[in-house]
Amino acid sequence: MTHGGPGASAVTRARHKVAPMSDIEIRRATEADLPAIVAMLADDPLGAGRESPDDMTPYRAAFATVAADPHQHLIVAVRDGRTIGTLQLTVIPGISRRGATRSIIEAVRIHADERGSGLGTQLIEWAIAESRSLGCLLVQLTSDATRVDAHRFYERLGFEASHLGFKLQL
Template sequence: MILRPATRAELPAVLALLADEERVVDPASVTVTPAHERAFADIEADARNEMLVFVDDDGLVVGCLQATYIPGLGKAGAERALIEAVRVRADRRGGGLGRELMRRAIARARDRGCGLVQLTSNKSRTEAHRFYDSLGFARSHDGFKLLL
């Protein structure tokens, strides 16, 4: 398995993973909109953002996540990594891919000098919460969102 930044050609596969976490979505069925194109281009152009894909030996995208590196004055000026949009293909779960995906993403953040890794997860995703707990993440804060 390889963890690396996504290419533009892999955008449909990433969107397919994000479309439905309960079933496998065919990337060919995904519509890539101009807004997706702009967002992907912005992520690619920003040194503090990465859309990472986990690719198997056959070149199939089996997982993804977005890492954003946030500068801050806390933690002695160290960056923090914000991880979002974590997905593993529905038909590939249960074999440790998610754990390996997160292990490598955390190692990337550590190698970059980040002082911590943080993430949010929808309150309804109880299985994901157990997964993050098992990785050592602590539920230390309440999160708030305001839809605009």
């Protein structure tokens, strides 16, 4: 199994299968993955109220923006041609923390049939490794306050609750 070496690009590494689930390919999403990604985003109580899987128009426009930005890494996990997981990794250069670059993990979703399989752990571990390879000194993520099970999951992976988040709908 190839992971790409230290000099390999993020895209090269993302195309290769990653242990421990050798039948899973983690790669950059394509526009063809959008229906599966949006279906996973909509498949929970929070997403059901804010996603619109029947109208892919806004998702296609957003995908074009994400795909054009080198700091955005929209990733899918695929098994046997079926998209079963996704996340978005955003790399943010910064001034604080002595000019540290950080990454943010967002929109982690696992297909309902795959939950509990270890795929979520594999995706987060991929994001952490990718963040390191891109020179990030910090990995952040947010999780809705109601997702208590997700909070336990992230804590098991070494994340610490450290901030109180705020949002303003525009």
